[in-house]
Amino acid sequence: MTDRTFYENLDAIDPLEPLRAEFHLPVDAIYLNGNSLGVMPLAAPVRAKHVMLQEWADDLTASWNKAQWSTLPLQLGNKIAPLAGVGPDEIVVCDSTSVNLYKVLYTAMDIMRRRAPEKRRIVSEKNSAPTDLYIAQTLCTQFGMTLDLVDSDTLHAAIDDHLAILLLTHVNYQTGAVHNMADLTARAHLHGALAVWDVCHSVGAIPIEFGRSDADFAVGCTYAYLNGGPGAPAFVWVHPRHVDQIAQPLAGWMGHAAPLAFDQQYQPAAGILRYLCGTPAILSMSVLESGLDVFHKAQGYGGMTEIHKKAQTLTSLFIQLVEKECAGSGLRLLSPRDPEQRASLVSLTHPSAAHAIIQALRARGVIGAYREPDILRFGFAPLYTRYTDVWDAVMQLKSVLTTLS
Amino acid sequence: MTDRTFYENLDAIDPLEPLRAEFHLPVDAIYLNGNSLGVMPLAAPVRAKHVMLQEWADDLTASWNKAQWSTLPLQLGNKIAPLAGVGPDEIVVCDSTSVNLYKVLYTAMDIMRRRAPEKRRIVSEKNSAPTDLYIAQTLCTQFGMTLDLVDSDTLHAAIDDHLAILLLTHVNYQTGAVHNMADLTARAHLHGALAVWDVCHSVGAIPIEFGRSDADFAVGCTYAYLNGGPGAPAFVWVHPRHVDQIAQPLAGWMGHAAPLAFDQQYQPAAGILRYLCGTPAILSMSVLESGLDVFHKAQGYGGMTEIHKKAQTLTSLFIQLVEKECAGSGLRLLSPRDPEQRASLVSLTHPSAAHAIIQALRARGVIGAYREPDILRFGFAPLYTRYTDVWDAVMQLKSVLTTLS
Structure with a gap:
């Protein structure tokens, strides 16, 4: 797990990988905030257009039954x-x-x-x-x-x-x-x-x-x-x-x-x-x-069992990689270390620069969230987050920390 | 007010007439149910698309501030x-x-x-x-x-x-x-x-x-x-x-x-x-x-004063025309006769055929609403309802009543 190839290989064998194509992902960004607002399914604007132009505009009150x-x-x-x-x-x-x-x-x-x-x-x-x-x-x-x-x-x-x-x-x-x-x-x-x-x-x-x-x-x-x-x-x-x-x-x-x-x-x-x-x-x-x-x-790809498994792997890899690559930076793990006691979210703390780190990451296209007073929060929604996103996010985090120190 | 020309002339001098173009109106229909669900403004699907594709899909949580x-x-x-x-x-x-x-x-x-x-x-x-x-x-x-x-x-x-x-x-x-x-x-x-x-x-x-x-x-x-x-x-x-x-x-x-x-x-x-x-x-x-x-x-076209005035005229004309053209049909006015005591809604009752009349009108493209036990309800939203809609609706109503008797 010490180079990007390891993560590329995990993506290549990820059974949930086909589902990523169901979503619009923000361009040039690694979105690790899906725990706050999930990304847009590609079917959603099609549905919205149908509700607007057919169900509302044309069919009006008849849609209570018809639609x-x-x-x-x-x-x-x-x-x-x-x-x-x-x-x-x-x-x-x-x-x-x-x-x-x-x-x-x-x-x-x-x-x-x-x-x-x-x-x-x-x-x-x-x-x-x-x-x-x-x-x-x-x-x-x-x-x-x-x-x-x-x-x-x-x-x-x-x-x-x-x-x-x-x-x-x-x-x-x-x-x-x-x-x-x-x-x-x-x-x-x-x-x-x-x-x-x-x-x-x-x-x-x-x-x-x-x-x-x-x-x-x-x-x-x-x-x-x-x-x-x-x-x-x-x-x-x-x-x-x-x-x-x-x-x-x-x-x-x-x-x-x-x-x-x-x-x-x-x-x-x-x-x-x-x-x-x-x-x-x-x-x-x-x-x-x-x-x-x-x-x-997703039921055809292993459903919640596979989603849960991927969440555990994504978050475990993120924790391990942060602790290895960002050792000595002041970052500490706030989330439980045991994957069984953790959902698809990893929170870290930083004693002085949590907000600055989140802002700097955002400028580099890695979207996490800051929470008072010292928390950095990263969500790993398994339906669309890649293993390479873990690697790339940590590399950016490491680079940001170097800039700060 | 005994022929369609009278209503065409009222439409021609209606100060609110330009606002009708702001809406998508259902094709081949006279929609008299805007009191239940208003029609779609043409700007609405444009806004919906922007919220979907820009604010949600691309900007995600940043939209809480940015948008x-x-x-x-x-x-x-x-x-x-x-x-x-x-x-x-x-x-x-x-x-x-x-x-x-x-x-x-x-x-x-x-x-x-x-x-x-x-x-x-x-x-x-x-x-x-x-x-x-x-x-x-x-x-x-x-x-x-x-x-x-x-x-x-x-x-x-x-x-x-x-x-x-x-x-x-x-x-x-x-x-x-x-x-x-x-x-x-x-x-x-x-x-x-x-x-x-x-x-x-x-x-x-x-x-x-x-x-x-x-x-x-x-x-x-x-x-x-x-x-x-x-x-x-x-x-x-x-x-x-x-x-x-x-x-x-x-x-x-x-x-x-x-x-x-x-x-x-x-x-x-x-x-x-x-x-x-x-x-x-x-x-x-x-x-x-x-x-x-x-x-x-609408404030540039007389605002609520003009909207209210048009509502009173639309509903008054509808009542007069129904009572003239559909006399003896069993239809009775349920709404107040005094326009000052009435909003832009006219309800009629029919002792035996209220539901059948509303259904027959709907088949002819005139959309009103039936309410238990004997009520026919017609809404006249002044922003998009024309005076000729009043004439056309009553002519259809008269024709439906002839078929029923």
Whole structure:
């Protein structure tokens, strides 16, 4: 692994290599920020044009049936289902992750208030996605509950008989560290609590098993590894044991049992459809489908198993190469070293020049991200990142570090 | 007005006529459903293509700054402001109408619970948009309030000292009947209540004055008269006297005072920005701007005053012509006869054949809408509907009625 040929050979035998041709990659750049915004599938602008010129411009309101606008939330949910380990009609695509988290966390709190009103403790991780914590804070105030933020290494101990709800980001957005969904959910259940998962930073990057993990609720975004487009709508999943037991608070007309009956009285739809609220953003929803279709195609190339394997290899090689080529530069690994505990993300820290390094890399066409106060973050989306990208990125990083010192 | 020439002459002198060229109109059709989904501005697919191929595909995350994705919600809100009679930075575009109504109605209830906890009555109209009633029902349960649905003619009397919040759809989606926003708000304020308005069916159709009406909160959609595209994001306005007093419940990261600081603690942004929640659907948002830009251009042709005048003339002529040409057919006027009490919508009823008539008209290229149980609804969006469309539509209607009898 000490010269580029090694990486070229890995690309040559990469079973996922044909899928790279499904995307538009930025010219003269190595894009290592797909964990923030995925690249554009080539089918996406074709779909966008069709929605604009045929479905909207020519067919107008007839498209609710003719182009199946009405059923898009469930159709797209069914394309996410295989990536989340659930069956058909268990996921809908709608709204944003934050709005969907409000729906499910409210519902979880409502269940716990009925089931065990003495339990008022919500536990989450200090480094959870901030928006998850904001939504949780607001709902804790509404429900008279308290939000305890703990470090990752004290999480297990924090799951005790006082716990009402465990709310976790499956993969840490700063470090790429993965929580064990099945283990933590089992421990929460053992103590009579519910488990709510945010898979924004894991869906499409590592295999997810909502069903086998026996999770209670989950939300996730589609604009990162699923390549759905900027701000593409999010998704929501509720375990079938809960879904019909209770109504969610954002009771809009799209979640009504009969939206077109224009009843005055709210009557929630059966199943996950009740988690819909208002009229969906059809254009953003439609374009998202192109991203999901690449994952469908990927099933013919080994699917999530192969994607996960490649993510582990890409990130392991990056870590090894950085530690070899940039030794003594002050860069330190923030992500877990064990590939099993890491999604397709590597974060490094630099005590003084993190921001400057990211900027200098960007000027050389290597796109990573800086995060306060000292973090350099690099995402390796396996569907379109090459092994040679790892080599080339580290060579640029090494060169930048030489310039700085 | 007894032959087509009269309508041709009106088209010839229509000051708004040049704006029709800004839109793609469906071929061989008279589209009278713009109150449900506006037609496509010709600039919209150009903008969509740019967002796809430049902002997303090539520039990726750099577009948050470079393409000003970050400030789109406020930029677009500022383009709606002149249509709503408010100043700059008072409106944001985000989420759906239902989600935005949840935010403002929750906030209004929270204010009233502090200000006058004994007042627990919410009043709305029986024929309000169903989604408004659903959201209100859920929030009434949360806040221990009651929702009273009254008929339009008893609305005035229902505003008394027990009232906490008046929640009204400004223009009735079934009949086009307009409420007097200023009068009803003043009466609500006189009794110590707040007024929340849904302007989905009035914005872009008739002049709106949130400021001069002294309303408290408002929401509206952009996919109808504003021609923003299918399911385009909605907007939300909060009177400056309330906006900084209280946090709204959907406290997502986009409404944080410093979204990119990734604080663990929620701190609402100053002003209307705090009403943002999650990541916005950039593609749908961007395309919406093309619709708003036509309204900006319309200011050079008389603006909302001329748009309103044309709406009144179009709908008045349609009513007169239907009553003359289709006399004895069983069709009856459901909309208010007084043009001052009507937005750009005419609803008729037919005792036995409403659905069949709408279907037959559609087969002949006249697109209206059927609503249960006996309503035929025709929208006349003044930016692109011609006076000759009124004549042609009624001639087709007359012919259809002859076939049916």
